[in-house]
Amino acid sequence: MSDGEIIGSYIVPVHPHTYLVPEQNPGWTKLREAFDEAALRIKNSEADLLIIYSTTWPSIIGHQIQADPNPEWVMVDHDFHDLGSIPYSFNIDSEFANAWNEANHQRGLKSRTVNYYGFPIDVGSVVALKLLNPDNAIPAVIVSSNVYANRSETSVMAKACLDVVRSTGRKAIAITAMSLSNRMFTENIDPADDKIHSLKDDEWNCKILELMEKGRLEDVGQLSRTIQKQIRIRKVVAFKPMWWLSAINDNRNDLTGEVLAYEAIHGAGAAVIHLDPASCGTGDKEYDEDDVEYFHGDRSVLDSNDSEDAAIDKNTEAIDEVTTAEENGPALWEPTMADGSVNTDSAPKPVGAYPHARRVGDLLYLSGVGPRQAVTNSIPGGPIHDENGEPLDYDIKAQTQAVIDNIASILEEAGSSLDQVIDVTTFLVDMKRDFQGYNEVWAETLGKIGPTRTTLAIRALPTPIAVEMKVIAQLLE
Amino acid sequence: MKITALAESDKDPHPLRHDMAKGRIVAGCIAPHPPHLVYAENPDQNEPTSEGGWEQLRWGYERLRESLSEIDHDVIVILSPHWQTYVGTHFLGLENFQSLSVDPVFPNLFRYHYDLNVDVELAKQIHDNAEKAGLAVKMMENPDFRVDYGTITTGHLFNPKWDKPLVVISSNRSTDYYSAEVMQEMMIELGRITRETIEESGKKAIILASNSLSHRHFTTESEIPEDMSKEHIASHAMHLWDMRIIDYIRSGQTQRILDEMPEFIEQAIAESDGGGLSWLISALNTPDYPAILHGYGTIIGTGNAVVEWPCYKHEEESQ
Numbered sequence: 001m002s003d004g005e006i007i008g009s010y011i012v013p014v015h016p017h018t019y020l021v022p023e024q025n026p027g028w029t030k031l032r033e034a035f036d037e038a039a040l041r042i043k044n045s046e047a048d049l050l051i052i053y054s055t056t057w058p059s060i061i062g063h064q065i066q067a068d069p070n071p072e073w074v075m076v077d078h079d080f081h082d083l084g085s086i087p088y089s090f091n092i093d094s095e096f097a098n099a100w101n102e103a104n105h106q107r108g109l110k111s112r113t114v115n116y117y118g119f120p121i122d123v124g125s126v127v128a129l130k131l132l133n134p135d136n137a138i139p140a141v142i143v144s145s146n147v148y149a150n151r152s153e154t155s156v157m158a159k160a161c162l163d164v165v166r167s168t169g170r171k172a173i174a175i176t177a178m179s180l181s182n183r184m185f186t187e188n189i190d191p192a193d194d195k196i197h198s199l200k201d202d203e204w205n206c207k208i209l210e211l212m213e214k215g216r217l218e219d220v221g222q223l224s225r226t227i228q229k230q231i232r233i234r235k236v237v238a239f240k241p242m243w244w245l246s247a248i249n250d251n252r253n254d255l256t257g258e259v260l261a262y263e264a265i266h267g268a269g270a271a272v273i274h275l276d277p278a279s280c281g282t283g284d285k286e287y288d289e290d291d292v293e294y295f296h297g298d299r300s301v302l303d304s305n306d307s308e309d310a311a312i313d314k315n316t317e318a319i320d321e322v323t324t325a326e327e328n329g330p331a332l333w334e335p336t337m338a339d340g341s342v343n344t345d346s347a348p349k350p351v352g353a354y355p356h357a358r359r360v361g362d363l364l365y366l367s368g369v370g371p372r373q374a375v376t377n378s379i380p381g382g383p384i385h386d387e388n389g390e391p392l393d394y395d396i397k398a399q400t401q402a403v404i405d406n407i408a409s410i411l412e413e414a415g416s417s418l419d420q421v422i423d424v425t426t427f428l429v430d431m432k433r434d435f436q437g438y439n440e441v442w443a444e445t446l447g448k449i450g451p452t453r454t455t456l457a458i459r460a461l462p463t464p465i466a467v468e469m470k471v472i473a474q475l476l477e
Numbered sequence: 478m479k480i481t482a483l484a485e486s487d488k489d490p491h492p493l494r495h496d497m498a499k500g501r502i503v504a505g506c507i508a509p510h511p512p513h514l515v516y517a518e519n520p521d522q523n524e525p526t527s528e529g530g531w532e533q534l535r536w537g538y539e540r541l542r543e544s545l546s547e548i549d550h551d552v553i554v555i556l557s558p559h560w561q562t563y564v565g566t567h568f569l570g571l572e573n574f575q576s577l578s579v580d581p582v583f584p585n586l587f588r589y590h591y592d593l594n595v596d597v598e599l600a601k602q603i604h605d606n607a608e609k610a611g612l613a614v615k616m617m618e619n620p621d622f623r624v625d626y627g628t629i630t631t632g633h634l635f636n637p638k639w640d641k642p643l644v645v646i647s648s649n650r651s652t653d654y655y656s657a658e659v660m661q662e663m664m665i666e667l668g669r670i671t672r673e674t675i676e677e678s679g680k681k682a683i684i685l686a687s688n689s690l691s692h693r694h695f696t697t698e699s700e701i702p703e704d705m706s707k708e709h710i711a712s713h714a715m716h717l718w719d720m721r722i723i724d725y726i727r728s729g730q731t732q733r734i735l736d737e738m739p740e741f742i743e744q745a746i747a748e749s750d751g752g753g754l755s756w757l758i759s760a761l762n763t764p765d766y767p768a769i770l771h772g773y774g775t776i777i778g779t780g781n782a783v784v785e786w787p788c789y790k791h792e793e794e795s796q
Contacts (some may be wrong), residue, residue: 060582060777061698076622078647079562085621110697116584118577120623148696184563186654187613233653266564 004170006162006277007045009245009255010038011212012132013270014056014124014177019131020083024191027263027270034261034272035131041274042132042173049093049172050133050140051161053244056124056177059144062110063157066142067097071119075126080266088126093139096164100141103160108295109153124177132175151224151243152292158247159293174248176241180205180262180269181231189266197267204231205269209262212273215255215280221246222289231269249275251291254283290373290380294393330462332377344413347406348372351462356410359475364414366471368427371402372463374409383464384429392464396437399467404445407471416475421451425470431457434466500680502672503550505761506541507726507754507784508685510559510630511776512580512587514538517703520637524588530703537772537783538634544769548789551680552596553636553643554671557687558751559627560647563654565613566667567647568600571620578629586702591629596642599682603644603674610670612663617647631687644682646671648751657739657750664752665735668759684760686753690722691715691745691780698777711778718745719780723773726784729765731758748779766791 013031017024022032042050057064072089097113104111125142133140143161146153165172181201196202204227211220220227221242228239249255256276263270330351335343341355348370350356357366371380381398385391408418424446428434435455442453461468515523517530560567573594580587600616607614628645646667652660675682693711710716718741725733734741735758742750749755758764764786772783 057581060694061696074621076619078560078625079564079567081567081617081619081622082615085619114584116579116588118579118588119584120579120581122581146696148694183654186564186649186651188564188615233650 004165004168004172006165006174006248007047007171008042008277009174009249009275010042010132011176011178011241011245011271011273011275012038012128013179013265013268013272014054014127015179015265015268015270016077016080016083016086016123016127017265018270019086019127021191025194027194028191028265030261031263031265031270031272032131037260038272038274039132039134042138045173046171047138047173049096049165049170050129050138050175051172051248052125052128052140052142052175052177053145053241054122054124054128054142054177055145055179055241057122057142057144058147060147062112063104063146063149064144065097065101065111065113066092066119066121067094067101067113067115068092068117068119069094071121073118073121075121075123077123086126086130088121088130089136090121090129091136091139093141096139096168096170097141099164099168100143100161103163104157107156107160107293109157109160111157128175128177145240149240151289153295154240154243155247156292156295158244162248162250174245176245178241179265180208180271182268183231183233185267194264194266196264196269201231201269205262205271209259209271209273212257212275213259214282215257215275216253216282216286217242217249217255217257217275218246218251218253219286221251222286249277252277252283253285254279254281256280290378292382293395294382296382296386296392342410342414344409346374346409346413348374348377357414359414362475364411364416364473364475366407366410366473368468368470369403369406369410370461370463370465370468371399371406372465373402374406379463379465384466385464394466396434396466397441399465400438400441401445403467403469404441407469411473414475416473418446419449420474420476421446421449421471422474423452423472424454426453426455427458427461427468427470428455429458429461429466431455438467500675500678500682501788502675502684502760503548503681503789504545504683505757505786505788506635506683506685507757507782508538508541508555508631508635508687509534509689509781509783510557510627510634510687511689511779511781512583512626512630513702513776515589515630515633516586520633522590522633525586527703528701530705531708531774531776534772534774534776534781534783537774540771541783541785542635544771544785544787545683548683549681550641550683552599552682553632553641554599554646554675554682554684555628555631555643555687556646556648556685556751556753556756557625557627557631558648558748558753559687560625560645561650561751562647563650565615566607566649567615567617568604569595569624569643569645570597570600570616570618571595572597574622574624576623578623578626580626587626587630589626589629589633591624591632591639593624593629593632593639594642596644596680599674599678599680600644602678603646603671606670606674607667610666612667612670627687631685635685646756648753651752652742652750657742660750660752661735661738661755664755665759667752668756668761671756671760672762684757686749686757688748688751688753689776689779689781690719690747690749692748693746693778695778708775709778710775710780715745715778715780718747719773719782723770723782726768726782727770729767731761731763731765734758735763745780761786761788764788764791
């Protein structure tokens with residue numbers, strides 16, 4: 001069996017107007033035509049599976065995956081019940097749903113399948129499936145949007161899905177049912193008067209669409225928190241689908257994007273967007289957030305360092321009782337100041353009373369540098385054990401690269417650079433497991449510069465990391 | 478209009494001088510809707526079965542039912558935070574609804590066959606008066622509509638015989654759209670309208686705010702959902718907020734609840750963000766007499782109180 005793959009992605013609006021009453025507004029008609037065009041493209045593709053991530057299906061206990069092979073009911077929207085009813089009977093790939101659920105567990109996620117007669121399929125999924133797959137020719141699977149999930153949980157859940165797509169040889173279409181700006185008019189309006197709720201919402205929507213048309217999906221994903229703050233009302237389900245959609249597309253920034261329609265539905269930003277996996281040729285990322293392969297329950301570790309977000313995240317963390325790298329290790333200190341000290345906000349905080357580096361003559365002596373991240377204290381590649389000391393899987397290459405990046409930050413603060421490193425002592429907690437991966441990253445980085453090196457196996461480090469380096473470097477002349 | 482408090486001129490200066498021919502609210506309750514309580518009870522209408530659990534709250538509901546068993550009433554008015562509407566406040570507008578309610582979050586616990594009657598006349602009267610007052614409102618008249626599980630759960634726990642008609646009011650999400658202050662302004666107005674409409678109607682009503690207090694869930698479920706060794710409040714901060722609100726409830730300080738509502742919602746992620754508690758307090762004319770706490774307990778980490786403001790009793794004692 002050939003490897004499965006994502007052969008296309010679509011972003012579609014959630015409200016029932018496009019299905020029930022498209023004729024009542026010219027914009028709704030255009031959206032319906034765009035839905036029809038998307039349906040035609042899907043029909044003419046090799047797709048054998050539709051995967052829907054719906055923002056109108058919130059969940060609390062992890063993620064839920066629809067596994068009823070033939071869910072049937074009549075859906076009526078809680079707000080727009082006067083527009084009519086939508087009877088549905090869908091073809092769900094329950095085998096895939098169960099495999100995805102298992103893959104989630106293997107990646108450390110909480111999830112479960114639901115297979116109950118009468119389960120209320122949400123409006124976003126119903127509209128998407130009715131319009132994109134009108135004859136049920138292609139089996140589908142639907143996943144909820146967890147109200148507490150952050151980027152890492154959402155992204156890992158997408159990767160687990162991709163694992164199953166690949167291992168089962170599926171040719172899958174990924175679909176997010178979502179609004180762009182989601183502020184609706186809070187009063188009944190004449191359909192003829194529909195428009196985007198505000199100029200600000202419209203400008204942000206257009207910014208998102210411009211990025212989409214350039215295939216810059218990962219950039220939109222990394223802007224997700226900013227978008228949520230700017231044009232999304234504070235509902236329980238945030239602007240998460242872009243995290244999911246980007247991760248299931250391998251966090252790519254070079255897709256071929258096409259906006260099939262962009263209109264208002266009762267004030268909310270509604271767009272039908274097609275993202276083709278064919279490369280459009282560009283791909284550099286505007287941002288570079290951590291990527292996570294395995295979920296450790298580390299909610300908030302990837303969140304923005306924006307002050308307002310940080311304040312919110314701090315509250316959330318306190319409530320969550322979640323495990324962050326900071327909790328899974330000693331307390332953090334402010335770096336000490338003395339004559340010749342060099343400290344920077346771009347490096348992780350010390351775990352004791354010492355500076356990041358000290359300048360003596362034309363030499364720089366760095367304190368031991370680990371892979372922890374400066375603001376979030378997260379550990380790229382994951383911590384080596386949890387707060388109870390239970391071992392966890394981790395990526396030594398990611399940790400090693402993060403150590404070298406931190407060294408570079410400290411050196412730059414001191415007016416030096418990585419190519420001025422003259423001697424390194426490396427400490428590994430598991431020589432047998434990690435030496436090879438560490439050595440490979442070294443060869444591609446410091447190995448090309450040529451400092452002397454000593455590598456030691458030690459029993460433990462103060463934080464749950466696998467590698468630390470002690471560096472001596474020259475100042476730039 | 479003040480935002481977080483009723484202006485003195487808005488308060489009924491003689492709340493107890495009721496013409497007994499007029500309708501009135503005979504009791505107001507906080508009646509939370511966790512499906513776990515129905516699951517634990519194993520009623521015939523619910524498909525899943527359990528070994529019990531959450532007894533403290535279920536006993537609280539028993540005490541509430543007992544307390545009101547002799548109180549004559551014609552209708553039960555519920556504001557449910559799980560019928561979430563963004564375009565105004567909606568009212569069930571057909572006489573009967575029958576269907577299967579499956580909780581989209583806990584389908585393993587709640588798949589309930591319901592058959593409920595609606596007092597459409599009173600619902601329409603409240604709707605019309607709210608519209609006259611400038612609130613955005615809509616009657617829900619689609620026969621295929623499935624009533625939200627919050628209404629069904631509270632309806633069952635409060636009145637398992639289902640022998641009284643309901644008025645069901647949706648939760649307008651103005652907290653999300655604007656702020657807790659704007660939500661309160663709207664819900665205080667809707668509460669006043671609800672009270673005055675009930676008085677005009679000549680009916681005796683019990684009104685229910687179907688919401689929990691602190692609302693931080695656990696994100697995992699134990700293998701046996703009713704395993705009470707796993708149940709506790711989500712955090713100490715949530716407990717402190719719950720006890721603070723309960724203290725106000727028990728000491729007749731409902732104005733302070735309204736005053737502190739924005740902080741309560743923000744810090745305790747309180748389900749009263751849906752407007753139910755503000756609406757209830759306003760409909761009861763911001764009572765300054767103690768309410769009865771029939772029970773308190775946690776459900777997957779959230780704080781839940783079963784509370785009764787015995788308006789009938791307060792009136793009798795005051796006359």
